[in-house]
Amino acid sequence: MAAPLQGKTVIDITTNISGPSLTMILGDLGADVIKIERPVIGDDSRKMGPLWEGEGVYYLQINRNKRSIVIDLKSEEGKELLLSFIKDADIFVENFRLGKAEKMGFGYEQLKAINPKLIYCSLSAYGQSGPKSSKPGYDAVVQAETGIMSINGDEDGDVSRAPVSILDQGSAMWGAIGILSALLHREKSGEGQKVETSLYETGVFWTGYHTLSYMATGKEPVRMGAGHAAFAPYGSFKTADKEIMIGISNDTQFHKLSIALGKEEWIKDPRFESNISRVNNRNALNKAINNVLIKKGAIYWIEKIEAAEIPSSIIQNISSIINNPQTESTMMFKQIDHPLIAELKLTRLPVRLSESPLEISKSPPLLGEDTISILEEKGVSESVINQLIQKGVIQIKKELGSVYE
Template identity: 70%
Template sequence: MEGPLKGVTVIDITTNISGPSLTMILGDLGADIIKIERPFIGDDSRGMGPLWEGEGVYHLQINRNKRSIVIDLKSEEGKELLYKFVQEGDVFVENFRLGKAEEIGFGYETLKALNPSLIYCSLTAYGQEGPDSKKPGYDAIVQAETGIMSINGPPGGESARAAVSILDQGSAMWGAIGVLSALLHRERTGEGQKVETSLFETGVFWTGYHLLSYMATGEEQVKMGTGHSSFAPYGAFKTKNGELMIGISNDSLFGKLCKALDKEEWIEDPKFKRNLDRVKNRNQLSREIEQVLSSQDASYWLERIDQAGVPSSIIRNISSMIDHPQMESTQMLEEVAHPLIDEMKLARLPIRLSASPVRIRKAPPLLGEDTISILQDSGISQETIDELLSKGVIQTKKVERVAKI
């Protein structure tokens, strides 16, 4: 069984995190990703530490299922190679600062003229229009711009960025959804189109209910730490030896929690009876819950609260996830054969398709390891390849790949 995008060719000139994450999704779904990289340096993510046998871990996670070709796109011969790939391909993805693609000859109108059925995806920091559209922006910068950092962190404490790249990878998801939608549209009509998304628009979307809350109340949203502005009790609570995360989103769950804590009198307490009451009196309720929880270890309370059917968890370290039984059951880590790294495992795409499975078919490529095979597949003669190599227009790396796992 093959992935649903088998037969779709994606020309990928992205770098860093957002664009490569987008094309990784398409690659995991079965598309052939031709990753075009700069001479010597390649994708910036290759140098993002820590390094594992010389390979950046960012690069390893978001560049599997791709073929790497090194082309000097500043040279005329290099541009002609890219134009040839575009004419033969289905999807083109770039994440330059707005206007850069047009400046170097790879804008939408230019490539559309070469291939009218092309799906052209542009992922930017701030979108295609407006006063900030040409500003550079990384994930954390746009988290600050969209208000995410202002509501992230402990109550009354310093602002904090989300520790994972939520806007890079979130915009990658929207870009991939856009490409899939455009491919479906093309299948029906034969028409290509441009797909646009940005970190800024993703950030605005993620803060949606906070924006509505402000519109409804006129009150500035504040940091809640592990808490939630709309529900109580909700957050991390101290036990005898650690913290327990508990989430209560309705009155029924609150009743179950009360029984698990042997505090059934709280169910009819007018200060706690309804969620709006609990939100208003959240500080008192939290103090009383922690007073109860302080009598036993976190594992004791987790078992009782779990048995009651209340959402809860011990706050785990990243290291504990490697051997997490649920991780093994869902097979979220997939072992991949890499020429340099022994027993490398990567987090798979978190979706399952019964008829066209999503899988990691190929390890993240070494810089330029597929240059020759990509050019040969495109019908370019060995004589021309040798000439391009001698001029430095392309680069390659011989790889002795380990046996497939």
């Protein structure tokens, strides 16, 4: 059965996290992603540690199902080579700072003139307009800029960045959704278009509840650690050995929790009779729950609380997730062949399609691994390829183990 984007070609000149995450999604959906990389260095994420047999783990996670070709886009011959790819491409993705693509000759209007049906995606830090649009920005910086960092962390502690690249990968998702929407539009109209998204817009969107709360109350949202501004009890609690997470969103769940903890009297306590009253008396309630939970271990309590059908979990560390029965049952890891890494397992996209399954069929390519095969597909002759190699316009994969020499 064909993958959803089989037969679609993506020209990817992105680097770091956001753009490659977007094109990884398209590759997993079946598109042929041609990853254009710089000579010698390649994608910056190749050296984002820790390294595994010389390859950065960031790079490994977000660059499967792609083919790598090394082209010097600063050279006129390199630019012409890339422009020749555009003629029969479906999608082009860049994540340059504002104006750089146009200066290089790869702006939307410039490529649209070559291929009117092209879907052009621009993924940036701050968007295509406004006072920040030309500024550089990484995930953590934009977390600060959009207010996410101000509400992340313990109430009495320091602010903290979310320890995963939520805006890089989040904007990648919005970019992919935009591209898929543009493909549907093209099927109806025959027209290509430009898709824009940014880390900043993603951050503002994801703080939507908090911004609306501020508009309604005039009160600045505060850091609450693992807690939740709208519900109580909701957060992490200490047991005799490990911490657990409990989430209560309505009165029925609270009544079940009270019974599970042997504290039926809480149900009729006026401080805890409704969610509003529980939020207003959050500190007293959390202290009362902790006083009960600290008497026994996490497994004991989780079994009782889960039996009452209350959302809860031991707070797991990362290593425990890999072999977790739930992870195994959902088959979130796929082992693939890699020329340098013996047992490389990558997390699949967290979505399934019953009639057009998604696959991780190709390992993250070594730098320049597919340069020759891509050029041959494009009809470039052997003599021209050799000339381009001699001029340094393109770079081919070196022997394994010496890719970065």
